[in-house]
Amino acid sequence: MPTGVPIEFSGLTKTFGQVSAVSNLTFTVEPGQVTGFLGPNGAGKTTSLRMLLGLVRPTSGTATFGGTAYAKLDSPLQTVGASLEAASFHPGRSARNHLAVYAQSAGLPKTAPDAALEKVGLSGYGDRRVGGYSLGMRQRLGLAFALLGDPGVLVLDEPINGLDPEGIKWIRLLLRAMAAEGRTVLISSHLLSEVQQTVDDVIIISHGTLVHRGELSSLDTSDTKQVQVNAEDRDRLATVLTEAGYQVSNLRSGVLVENADAATIGRLAFEAGIPLTGLSQKRTGLEESFLTLVGEEGAL
């Protein structure tokens, strides 16, 4: 069983002319879990991964697999399996031949292409020309390429994009199983919701810079600013809070107070002699924290 090595980004930077696509990215991706590499479109995910894979030359910094750059790996496909966003197929070639081309280049056994097709559920479609494949099938073929050498590290750029719900469930289980075997799994996405149920850890970038790094649960921040509160005399409660300088709005089941914490609101109501029937700090969803971190364009 191939085990994963950590992926280490260190000061990774890429500038295209005037455009700073990636700046000074430093983090480590550990084996044994699925790590989500998140950020809105244009954040620099693909560029970072292409630098990691030796396809794009960094302006400065390094990205390695346990200290070894991709281009210096002894047997790259057996160490790292990668699939990148762009469809990189000759449309006139069958899926099996597509995989055979790269298996031969990497010196993999003759059985590797069929084994990889099997793993992604494309066994019955190996002889079809890739040009006729649906987006979902192309995603699976991209994954088959990544699995060709049974690598200990998986690097997948937007692997869920284009999959149907069935496919999403399938890839989720597959990636989790691979991580459980001790492999390193790094997947990118521009939608948190897409990978939320798949990843353990998240790395969030925006405009090419790291904005958050930690366990998925760390995103569910509790330093949220809204309090939901209710009382029999809701109008008086609203007036008191407004006079105290809060911005309030009416909900069906109470009053929503912006930029507040529950303790303060409770005390204000107590001091004004208003019995409360409900008081709670609204927890911001993961998605909302994500959008806060990456700014407006994350909603795109």
Next chain:
Amino acid sequence: MSAGYLGAVRSEFTKVRTTRLWWVLLVIMAAYVGLCAGGMAGILGGLGGGANGPVIPDAQLPLLVYSFATSVGYVFPVLFGALAVTSEFRFQSLTPTFLANPRRGVVLGGKATTLLIVGALFGVVALIASIGLGASLLAAFGIDPLLGDPETWAFIGRSVLAMALWSAIGVGLGVLVPSQVAAIVIVLAFTQFVEPLLRLAASFTDWSAQVAQFLPGAASDSLVGASIYTAMSGASAGLDWWQGGLVLVAYAAIATLIGFLTSWRRDVS
């Protein structure tokens, strides 16, 4: 256990084999070469011996007819070599290619080697077409097709070598000009118009004729040792066959090297 250069060659062969282009081009080439060689054998063979016959003696006729394999066929291996490279850029298949083998120089070396061999195959097929039709027609007109002559077989060997080198030149062109459309336009325009016109224009003065020997088509004719062009223009002997071969090698090597240093090493994104 990196597969290295041999793995690259095997992989490139599989790339060639697993799409349709190779046999489509081979069929068109065989038809085109066969038509030209057969037509010429028919015209010259039919006229030969007659009082108003052309200046070409019967003994030179067979090689002239057979040389259509290269003189009109060479555009096919160039085109194929160029497309083998430009399609990698067009379909973004450089990504998996460089993932499977990040040593880009080795990959390009494997591709050039493969295309040399495939170019030789184009040569063999083109000669089968030109000799197959040409020799039977010449024989029908009572002209010795010279198939037992060692010089004919040396000519065949040089023709195969020329076609192999043309394919390698195609690889060089493709990596120098990665845009598929641009590469196709350059191949067709240069081989069909620009070079023939240049060679014609250059033949008017001595010094320009000297320089024109080094044009790729002229060097190829020197290597092969016979062509309709040299026969018609009665041009000077040109380069020795091996010099012509070296000129083609130089074109292929220089284009490939410059292409490697520019487009092949660029960021793949």
